[in-house]
Amino acid sequence: MxxxxxxxxxxxxxxxxxxxxxxxxxxxxxxxxxxxxxxxPVPMDVADLRTRLGLTQTQFARHFGFSVETLRHWERGDRQPRGAAKVLLSVIAHNPAAVLDALVPEFAKPHEEFVTKP
Structure with a gap:
């Protein structure tokens, strides 16, 4: 040695x-x-994203796995999404149906109404 x-x-x-x-x-x-x-960090307008999808805060939180309290903080501007949440919100903004395909079981996929509205 x-x-x-x-x-x-x-x-x-x-x-x-x-x-x-x-x-x-x-x-x-x-x-x-x-x-x-x-x-x-690039600020993300979560409230705008949610309204473009036509969902309430509770529906958005339930569909995409966020807590309602966290969603409210983001929408008020008290906090900004970071890390994996920011990535998920980016994917939701570009293709919400793809996220739901990954998160929702095959037998419960009535998500054609979540096509992003212009």
């Missing part, structure tokens, strides 16, 4: 960090602190 003293010393910066320091217009965060650049 090699002793800990026989290992090669590590350079103070990796090649990636040296590249980041040499390129001030770099993508990403600060090389010295290793903090990534934060992303700004």
């Amino acid at each position: 090699p002793s800990p003293l026989s290992r090669k010393p590590r350079p103070p910066y990796s090649r990636y960090h040296l590249w980041l320091l040499a390129n001030p217009e770099r993508p990403g965060g600060n090389a010295r602190t290793r903090t990534p650049r934060s992303r700004r």
